[in-house]
Every structure is written in C-alpha cells, then in structure tokens.
Amino acid sequence: MQTLDLAQSDLRTLNATLQTAATAGGNETAWEVVNPRGAHALAVGLDGPLSVTVRGSTGYYCAGMNKQATVQVAGSAGPGVAENMMSGTVVVEGDASQYAGATGRGGLLVVKGNASSRCGISMKGIDIVVFGNVGHMSAFMAQAGTLVVLGDAGEALGDSLYEARLFVRGSVRSLGADCVEKEMRPEHHALLADLLERAGAPAAPEEFRRYGSARRLYNFDIDNASAY
C-alpha cells in the first residue's frame, strides 16, 4: 500500500498522484491518505479501479465525481461527499454532513453513521445506503437511483421527487411535496436485498417502507399550485 501524508504533501500533489495512478492502471492500486485534517476536495476526480483509504475525517467534497475507484473514509465526511459520483464505491465509516451523494449518477455511497440534511439531493442514479438517520429535505428533487435509510428520515423527505426510489426502516418526520408511500412489491424486496448486501447493512428488506413520486407535479396543473 502506498501512503500519502497531507502533513508532508499539499493537496494538489496528493490529488494529482491519485488521479495519475487511477488512470495509469498498474499494480499500485491500494493507497492510504494520512493526516487528512479535514481537508477539502480530497481524492476528487478519480477515474480508475483504485482503492483509497483516508485515515481520518475529511472536509467538503471528498471523492467528488468519483469514477470506478473505491474510497473509504475512516472518519467522518464533510459536506458533499461523493457528489456527482459516476461509478465506484465510497464508504464513510462515521457520519456524513449535508448533501451526501448530491447529484450522483452512479456507484454506491455507504454512510455507516448518520447523514445530515439533503442527503441524495438531486440524485441521478446513485445508490445510497445510510445505516443511521438522514436529515431534512433528503432526496430533494431526486431523479433516479435508490436511497436506503436504516434509521429515521427528517422533514420533507423526497420533496419534488422524480423517479428515485426511497426506502426507510424507521420513522419519517414528514413527506415532501409529491412524495407518497408506495406498495413494497417483490421486485422492491429483491432490489433492497441486493443493495443491503452490497453495503453490508445489518437489516432485512421486509423491515422497510417504500416511498416514491406521486407524479402529480410532472406537468403543471393549476389545481396543484399549492404544492409548488
């Protein structure tokens, strides 16, 4: 395993090293970052089958726009972890701040602690599994992908939702505009079972409720104006 020490190296050098290693291929696929000290934009823009472990907590946008790589944060992550992820896996061992997985288009984000507000905001295909709770306005304007919450969800879950699928095991403080509870059919159990297994999540599909879009806001109707 190669080690990059942010106490000895600057951010640009660290990211350039990881980005080059990711695209170059080769045998050096395992990396660790020590002394992250809450730095922003750590391990961003990776595009290749790299495995990066960050030993500590990170600032904003860790693993932003990730493709193919696996990034593990052995600590907590600041706002926007794995934002706009395209593919690959990001695992946060601790908690995640606001906007976790925002606008993500693919890949898997696992938060083993809690995620703050707007988790999965505007998600476009990413799968997110949160072992704890998620804050208010999670999955706001979520377009595609799956958000799984083993704990509770805050206010206005799934507000202005498009086609993303939401599963919550605990309570939901309130649903956002156009978000409704839906029937759990066999295909949803299968989808959830696969996702829980891939995330290593300690839960069973039958413990969850499913939420999705009522699709009342898809084409403007004055009688629904109060929901806008």
Added chain:
Amino acid sequence: MSDDTPPRARTVPVQSATFSPEINAEIRRAAETGIYDIRGGGAKRRVPHFDDLLFLGASISRYPLEGYRERCDTNVALGTRHATKPLELDIPITIAGMSFGALSGPAKEALGRGATMAGTSTTTGDGGMTEEERGHSRQLVYQYLPSRYGMDPDDLRRADAIEIVVGQGAKPGGGGMLLGQKISDRVAEMRTLPKGVDQRSACRHPDWTGPDDLEIKILELREITGWEKPIYLKIGGTRPYYDTALAVKAGADVVVIDGMQGGTAATQDVFIEHVGLPTLACIRPAVQALQDLGVHREVQLVVSGGIRTGADVAKALALGADAVSIGSAAMIALGDNDPKWEAEYQALGTTAGAYDDWHEGRDPAGITTQDPALAARLDPEAAARRLRNYLKVMTLEAQTIARACGHNHLHNLEPEDLCAVTMEAAAMARVPLAGTDWWPGKPGGGL
C-alpha cells in the same frame, strides 16, 4: 319626434394607461387558463441601454487612427488569474450558454461552427455537453448549473473553461424550466428524466450555499481539472458591486454579469420583466469592485444582456468590460424570428420579431425546438456562416469606433470616450451628460 336632432357631444373613448389593452388581455388570459405566462427571451420593456450613450470621437485633443491601415487589435485572454490554460480569443464577443434541449442539435452545431470560424468561444447550457457542440467548437465553455443535468467529469475535463452559473439576467434568483413538450427521448436521457415531464431546475446549487462554500467548490473543480481550466462565475445583474467582489473572493478567474435584457429559454414573463437590473446599470459597479480589489483586467469581466451591434460591444468595453457575450442576437443571426416564416408565425398567433414561445417547441425557424422536421429546416453550415458574418461585422464596427477614438486596441476604449444622452444613462454609466461634465451622483457635484 324629429330625426334631425343634432348628435349629442360625447367624450372620446379613452383607454386606461394603467389597464391597457395588453394588461387587460393578460388578465383575461390568466383568468381563463390558470397559469402564468411563460415565454423565452429577455426583458422587452424599454430600459436605459447602450443606445443612450454616444462616443465622442477624436478632435484636436485626440487624434484618430486611420481605418484599414492602422491596427486596432481585438484579441482577449480570459482566465489569466489562476488557470494554466486561459482562453485566447480573437474577438471579445463570445456566445452565451444555451442548452441542447432549449435549442435543437443543428442550432447548437451552428453556434459552435460559427463561433469557431470567428475565433471565439461558445457555451453549453442546462442539460450537458453534446458531441455536436464539442466537435464543432474549438473553444467550448462548459456550464456548471444548479440542476447538474448531464454533469460529467469527463466533459469537465474536455471543456476549455468552466462557467459556474449562479444566476442569469432574465431571472436572477430563479431556476430553469423546460416544459414537457421539449423533453424528447434524447433530452430526457441526457437529463435523467422521464420523457415529456416538465423539467424544473433548482434555483440554488445543491451542494454549496454562499461565497465561502463557493470557494471550496471552485477548489474542487480546479482539483478535478488539474488547475488548467478558467473558472467563470455567471451572475444575474442584481447587486453587481457586491456580487463581483464575492466572486473575486471565491476565486473566480472571470466574472460574467448578465443584465435583464439577457434571454432565457423559458420562464415567467413577470420574472423577466420585473426582476433584475438593466445591463447598463451593472457594468460600472462591477468594474468598480474589480478596481477596488486591484484585480481589474486580472479578473476579466464579461457583460451580456442586449448586446446587438459593434457599438454596444465598444460601449461595454469602454465602460470596463473585457468581453461581451451574446445569446438572443446569435439566435437572430442563425435565423430566429426571420420574416420569411411570417405565415407560420401568424398561424401561431404571433408575428416575426415577437415570437417568444420557445418553450412550446414549435419554432418555425427550427432553432428552439426538438421536433425533427422543424429542426431540419436549419442548415447548420449556412447558419454558422451567418453567425460568423455577424460576429465579423460587429467586430469591424467596434474597431471603427475605437479607431475614431484614437485607440489601437478595443480594450483601450475608456469611459472618457463616452457621453450620455439621458440622465438615467449618465447616472448608470457614470459618464457625463452630453455637453456637460456632470452626471448624477458624480463625486464633487455640479457643473
């Protein structure tokens, strides 16, 4: 009763200035349909504009340059502050962001081709980067918008610059809108949306709030792209002094400021006409902010919203801009609102020059549509030549004025070359009212 009674004198019918026929018609339309009026374009109301400024030209105190023989350069570099690969443009007129989705594929291709032939850049829009525009644009600016539709790090890396869109002049504080008629299969796939649904873009970015976060977002984008790309920040004209200062603080290389005449693909008419500042009112405060921070010309200023002629270009540059950007004018150059389609405009209940229902996707000129038959009406190569010609003409016009003012580069134009013909324009542009050395608000006061 006799019929030869003289007619009783009557008052002439008077239409209310407050309740004009247009206002009354809009009240009836709203009452009937239950939806606000949505349209494309920018503010149509009369506001102080570049037409209210005049150049003084040369005289005994200044001598002009000889047209066609003495050089007047037009090049500009955008992104010299931090980016290792600034955009080097031959002319200071760029093509503004317009989305594939709002515009057809051939229209986007024509913009790329025309801009490239003229030596300038074009810009993507809400909905991602298409192969057509990347392939035909030598210098392409990739917009980074609140919706993040089609946002792809590979596109970031193959762009020549990145424009973070905070707002636009037609609707500062508002989000995007693309109604279901234009969400074709391809547009739906690019935006990860079901076909035919109304696309509602957010008005704020999903993962940052305020200038402190923005600074970190810019850091992330630079780290992903190796600090090569210029980072533009586009803002709607509202509080240009403070917004420009905050853009500089956040680390932008280029500030793009868009006045209320700047167009949009579709939004509420009430928003377009009643929110934001005229373009003319934005420039001097933005320049003042750059000067106060000691970064005028180091951080470039691009002005957009109602730029139509070389005179407009020259006036914007004289007030301190480094470049301008055009959207509506570029569409007209391609063929938008051309009178040759008048019969079809009439059938749509409008007329050439006034057609602004771009969101309906029925554009007779084949530009603001996703209908394959209509889109096929636009020959991208011929439209590109028209755009190239128009850009060349505007550049020549601006050079003509600059030479007449004695300048060998468009960037040497300065406020002292200008006067204003209205009090409002004098106040906004901070140049003297014609024939005086005074403008409203001038430090030190009177004549």
